[in-house]
Amino acid sequence: MRIKNLQEYHEAYSLSVEKPEQFWADIANEFDWIKPFTKVLDWSFDDYSVKWFEDGQMNITANALDRHLKTIPDQAAMVYEPNEPGDEAITLTYRQLHARVCKFSNVLKAQGVTKGDRVCIYMPMIPELAIAVLACARIGAIHSVVFGGFSAQSISDRINDSQCKLVITTDGAVRGNKTIPMKETVDDALVSCPCVETVIVKTRTQTPVSMVKGRDLWWEEEEMQASDVCTPEAMNAEDPLFILYTSGSTGKPKGVVHTCGGYMVYTAYTFANVFQYNPGDVFFCTADIGWITGHSYLVYGPLLNGAISVLFEGIPTYPDAGRFWDIIKRHQVNIFYTAPTAIRSLMGFGDEFLVGKDLSSLRVLGSVGEPINVEAWQWYDEKIGKGNCPIVDTWWQTETGGLMISPIAGITPLKPAFATLPLPGVQPILVDENGKEIEGNGVNGNLCIKYPWPSIIRTTYGDHERCKTTYFSTYPGLYFTGDGCMRDEDGYYRITGRVDDVMNISGHRIGTAEVENAINMHTGVIESAVVGFPHDVKGQGIYAYVICEHPTINDELTRKDILATVARVIGPIAKPDKIQFVTGLPKTRSGKIMRRILRKVAEGEFGSLGDTSTLLDPSVVDSIIKGAL
Numbered sequence: 162m163r164i165k166n167l168q169e170y171h172e173a174y175s176l177s178v179e180k181p182e183q184f185w186a187d188i189a190n191e192f193d194w195i196k197p198f199t200k201v202l203d204w205s206f207d208d209y210s211v212k213w214f215e216d217g218q219m220n221i222t223a224n225a226l227d228r229h230l231k232t233i234p235d236q237a238a239m240v241y242e243p244n245e246p247g248d249e250a251i252t253l254t255y256r257q258l259h260a261r262v263c264k265f266s267n268v269l270k271a272q273g274v275t276k277g278d279r280v281c282i283y284m285p286m287i288p289e290l291a292i293a294v295l296a297c298a299r300i301g302a303i304h305s306v307v308f309g310g311f312s313a314q315s316i317s318d319r320i321n322d323s324q325c326k327l328v329i330t331t332d333g334a335v336r337g338n339k340t341i342p343m344k345e346t347v348d349d350a351l352v353s354c355p356c357v358e359t360v361i362v363k364t365r366t367q368t369p370v371s372m373v374k375g376r377d378l379w380w381e382e383e384e385m386q387a388s389d390v391c392t393p394e395a396m397n398a399e400d401p402l403f404i405l406y407t408s409g410s411t412g413k414p415k416g417v418v419h420t421c422g423g424y425m426v427y428t429a430y431t432f433a434n435v436f437q438y439n440p441g442d443v444f445f446c447t448a449d450i451g452w453i454t455g456h457s458y459l460v461y462g463p464l465l466n467g468a469i470s471v472l473f474e475g476i477p478t479y480p481d482a483g484r485f486w487d488i489i490k491r492h493q494v495n496i497f498y499t500a501p502t503a504i505r506s507l508m509g510f511g512d513e514f515l516v517g518k519d520l521s522s523l524r525v526l527g528s529v530g531e532p533i534n535v536e537a538w539q540w541y542d543e544k545i546g547k548g549n550c551p552i553v554d555t556w557w558q559t560e561t562g563g564l565m566i567s568p569i570a571g572i573t574p575l576k577p578a579f580a581t582l583p584l585p586g587v588q589p590i591l592v593d594e595n596g597k598e599i600e601g602n603g604v605n606g607n608l609c610i611k612y613p614w615p616s617i618i619r620t621t622y623g624d625h626e627r628c629k630t631t632y633f634s635t636y637p638g639l640y641f642t643g644d645g646c647m648r649d650e651d652g653y654y655r656i657t658g659r660v661d662d663v664m665n666i667s668g669h670r671i672g673t674a675e676v677e678n679a680i681n682m683h684t685g686v687i688e689s690a691v692v693g694f695p696h697d698v699k700g701q702g703i704y705a706y707v708i709c710e711h712p713t714i715n716d717e718l719t720r721k722d723i724l725a726t727v728a729r730v731i732g733p734i735a736k737p738d739k740i741q742f743v744t745g746l747p748k749t750r751s752g753k754i755m756r757r758i759l760r761k762v763a764e765g766e767f768g769s770l771g772d773t774s775t776l777l778d779p780s781v782v783d784s785i786i787k788g789a790l
């Protein structure tokens with residue numbers, strides 16, 4: 162499974178294209194199967210359906226936990242670094258993690274949760290979050306983790322969409338010097354979620370919470386009564402493992418569904434290879450488990466490889482901007498995986514926070530979630546990696562389940578800001594607007610993938626048509642990523658950013674339509690249009706053009722009201738950075754907003770607005786420009 166040099170990479174890549182079934186079957190056979198598979202792949206991108214290892218049975222936790230009990234039971238599996246730097250870090254060995262997962266599996270079973278049931282998890286970054294995820298997987302329940310920064314409204318939308326019957330949360334959360342309510346937010350969400358029968362609450366902050374009789378239970382009490390023996394449920398490889406909601410160009414976030422077998426094989430394979438993980442290495446992924454990066458490279462990928470995974474509860478700037486570097490020293494981290502936003506933000510605090518920090522344990526650095534600019538790449542390389550650590554700029558998506566285009570650490574020759582080459586099993590193709598393949602090198606186009614890999618999205622929960630239209634209809638026969646991409650003279654890939662109406666704010670994916678809907682909920686707002694604009698730290702910021710019913714009496718106050726509305730409807734991460742009040746929006750005669758113009762104005766490029774002759778009222782543009790100045 163492990164690629165050791167460039168030649169092996171090329172060989173593996175060729176084999177994966179020429180004989181994909183043989184390639185993936187060999188890798189899949191390295192895992193424990195309850196019933197071996199005989200069929201490897203069945204697929205169609207035309208009438209979308211993909212099945213990997215379909216008649217095999219397995220359980221991902223048997224592979225991520227039980228398998229290691231024979232070899233490394235007393236090695237650390239997870240190291241929890243609490244929010245407060247002075248608090249004791251907690252290490253869970255594979256034996257301990259296994260026992261806690263089994264216990265909590267039994268807690269869920271005692272509440273009547275069975276295979277196929279949906280469970281919503283809304284928790285801060287504490288070990289119990291990973292335990293809850295793994296316990297669902299063990300009994301075959303489908304977890305739907307909702308990032309702890311989302312609002313009550315977002316939680317209830319997600320719970321209702323997938324009809325979760327149980328919710329797991331905490332009393333509160335601590336992040337930096339803030340205490341954040343969790344149970345209270347869940348209570349607000351559940352007012353409109355009749356499907357939820359049970360809520361399990363883990364204590365974290367000792368925040369007083371209301372516990373509803375007959376519905377709410379304390380994690381600690383239930384865990385105490387549960388046995389730590391739990392046989393993993395035999396899952397068909399194509400049974401759903403989890404749902405993770407993500408934003409698109411239109412409508413509400415959709416529930417991306419990943420299944421058990423393919424996801425296991427692909428996350429394990431990519432983790433081992435891209436990071437070149439060696440036994441005993443300490444791996445620190447700074448992502449929250451509420452996002453796909455946390456699912457695949459904090460929980461599943463590392464544990465499937467018997468790795469030591471660091472789980473950090475806090476934020477990079479608490480108590481100061483040296484916190485990541487202190488954690489690296491404290492836990493002797495060898496592989497560090499973070500987002501460009503974090504790098505740029507820490508860079509902005511100045512190098513004084515690096516003085517005296519011992520980063521000598523580091524061997525590999527990773528980047529994920531958004532394009533990394535050359536300046537940030539170089540700072541990361543020089544100041545953190547001391548010029549000695551390969552940087553893997555990993556391009557992938559919630560829908561891809563695992564890393565897709567990425568260097569293999571220490572093996573693929575690097576170029577700053579390039580995701581470099583596709584991993585084995587990944588067949589990228591660039592197309593023009595009409596879907597025609599753009600061949601050769603030194604070209605730009607829309608990035609598609611033409612062949613399935615094991616952890617490709619299987620469906621969008623409850624709405625397979627939406628999955629087909631979103632990903633497989635723009636360019637028939639291809640999976641469309643939504644990203645623009647260049648392939649340089651050497652055949653290296655560089656992702657240039659989304660080409661659809663999806664923004665990437667600090668590495669978080671947010672749809673323009675979602676933010677517009679939230680703004681429009683504010684009383685007095687008639688219409689709004691939202692675009693992304695370049696932001697030094699966040700990569701992209703949110704720019705909102707808003708039409709109000711009457712001229713506002715106090716613009717500043719109305720702006721704050723709108724921000725509060727967006728935070729309540731979606732969550733603080735979706736709050737616009739700029740709100741400009743306007744009297745009209747640039748629309749075509751058919752009523753379509755010309756976002757191209759709004760994007761240019763947001764970027765401050767007033768001189769190059771292009772053709773505005775198709776606008777219903779071209780004078781709108783002048784007034785918008787005036788307002789932006």
Ligand code: PRX
Pocket residue numbers: 407453454528529530531532533554555556557558559560580642643644656657658659665668669670
């Ligand atoms: O635009 C690409 C960007 O993030 C999008 C996927 O977002 P999400 O599903 O939230 O997953 C993020 C973590 C995998 C992509 O469509 N993106 C992700 N990684 C990179 C990137 N853009 C440039 N370079 C990357 N390495």
